[in-house]
Amino acid sequence: MSYAKTLLLWFLMLWMGATTVWAEPFVQGGPIGSQTSDGYNALGPVVEQPIEFPHNRHAGDMKINCMYCHTYARRSNVSGIPRLDKCMGCHNLLPQVRDKPRIKKLFEYWDNKQPVPWKKVHDLPDFVRFNHERHIQRFYFQEKRPVREVCGYCHGDIASMTTARRVKALSMGWCVSCHEKDHLEKVGSSVTSHGPNDCWLCHK
């Protein structure tokens, strides 16, 4: 990204309030996804989206924090996909990409007051219970691992992807193999514990 663009972005971020965009520096703590040495990183099927959203430019080049857009990850089961008004907060002020085909489409949805019908990329069977909050609280807030690495345990390095793809198995054996490992309870402590293995915690 050019210097001018970086400046503009910083301006936007300040303007939107430092409390909403966290431009957290991404400390590279270790290989992304290393917590589960599953040897699994075959790219899953490409899901055709209404607009191809470039994570590599937003979360990669611009380093926008994952949780600025996926705001529920730290406090609920789901992470959530951002609403259109979050995109418009920036794109209304970005004449330089206004005429790009994907941005024109974005404005069409906005002008028609329609949400973008994003499709699911990661989708566990309905009988599985999954909880983002517990994992984010543990690995990000307690162990203080960088956010990009933490999301990467289960999603791979989304910040380098041009379209979000599934790269992890997300099978029962795969989840359980991480739960069986010793995980630090918090940074600076040597106390470790495991994830749960009770059937009912992962199944309804």
Ligand code: HEC
């Ligand atoms: C500017 C907003 C924005 C930022 C920043 C962002 N995302 Fe996203 N994310 C989206 C949108 C929009 C989608 C839906 C389109 C898609 O799936 O490609 C999405 C989809 C995803 C998906 C797929 C969801 C599914 O259906 O399974 C994952 C996983 C994801 N993001 C993780 C991340 C991670 C990890 C980061 C940080 C490295 C991040 N995102 C940063 C906007 C964002």
Ligand code: HEC
């Ligand atoms: C913090 C500001 C910011 C937010 C929030 C944001 N964008 Fe962007 N987006 C940008 C900037 C800046 C560019 C141009 C980046 C570049 O030139 O590499 C861009 C580029 C894009 C592009 C590529 C355009 C092209 O073809 O060149 C798409 C598509 C896009 N954004 C979609 C979205 C969507 C969808 C959302 C909401 C989920 C969103 N953006 C939220 C700042 C933002």
Ligand code: HEC
């Ligand atoms: C321990 C594994 C794990 C971690 C860590 C994790 N996710 Fe997920 N994520 C999943 C699973 C599994 C699904 C699919 C859930 C389903 O289908 O019920 C998912 C789904 C999603 C989705 C789709 C919408 C939703 O909430 O269901 C988004 C977006 C997403 N994750 C973003 C993130 C972001 C951002 C982070 C880091 C802040 C993150 N995830 C960390 C496992 C994880």
Ligand code: HEC
């Ligand atoms: C990176 C390692 C890791 C991966 C991968 C992982 N987990 Fe976990 N999980 C943990 C740890 C550690 C905890 C305990 C968190 C805490 O409470 O401190 C946990 C907690 C949970 C809980 C919370 C149970 C409760 O007490 O409410 C559920 C449910 C869960 N995991 C399901 C899953 C599922 C389903 C998958 C696979 C899609 C998965 N996890 C993948 C490490 C992992």
Ligand code: HEC
């Ligand atoms: C850490 C979370 C977790 C725990 C603990 C767990 N499961 Fe699962 N289980 C899953 C996930 C995720 C799937 C979905 C796998 C898929 O989509 O391929 C699954 C799938 C299943 C299936 C469907 C068949 C299959 O193998 O795909 C059965 C039956 C099942 N689990 C039974 C159990 C029983 C019985 C226990 C307790 C001994 C248990 N599970 C404990 C996460 C878990």
